[in-house]
Amino acid sequence: MSNRTLTMIKPDAMKKGHAGAILDKIIKAGFRIVAIKQLKLTTEKAGEFYDVHRARPFFGELVEFMSSGVIIAAILEKENAVPDFRKLIGATDPAKAEEGTIRKLFASSLGENAIHGSDSDENAKIEGDFFFSALEKF
Numbered sequence: 001m002s003n004r005t006l007t008m009i010k011p012d013a014m015k016k017g018h019a020g021a022i023l024d025k026i027i028k029a030g031f032r033i034v035a036i037k038q039l040k041l042t043t044e045k046a047g048e049f050y051d052v053h054r055a056r057p058f059f060g061e062l063v064e065f066m067s068s069g070v071i072i073a074a075i076l077e078k079e080n081a082v083p084d085f086r087k088l089i090g091a092t093d094p095a096k097a098e099e100g101t102i103r104k105l106f107a108s109s110l111g112e113n114a115i116h117g118s119d120s121d122e123n124a125k126i127e128g129d130f131f132f133s134a135l136e137k138f
Ligand code: CMP
Pocket: 053, 058, 061, 062, 092, 110, 111, 112, 113, 115, 116, 117
């Protein structure tokens, strides 16, 4: 079991000023920040990141949204990082997320759901390498 996952604080949460509160919750939940950066994705790079969803009807909307503003990307470390982080952020649809989860607290809709978390150890590695070089991971 890998001990790393990749997160993005999405443009909706950044614009609403929730980045500090979200990072505080992540750190208090026991995750260590291995790498972190603020950036704005182009539509091309957002499409590349979400390539697995290219055939889905919401792909265009997802790419537009993810390139609509600044995001924070981070690699996080903790035992059982992938499942524990998905528990911390809650269901993809904030209406279905448990009380106290990051999406329940800060997300407004399925499309604009505040935060991303890798869905497998394999994708955590791919997604971490998408944003960070070896020189940026500590
Ligand atoms: P995320 O966990 O970042 O991974 C894929 C994203 O696609 C997901 O969060 C949602 O933001 C988005 N998504 C999933 N299903 C839908 C949908 N039906 N309509 C719009 N966006 C969606």
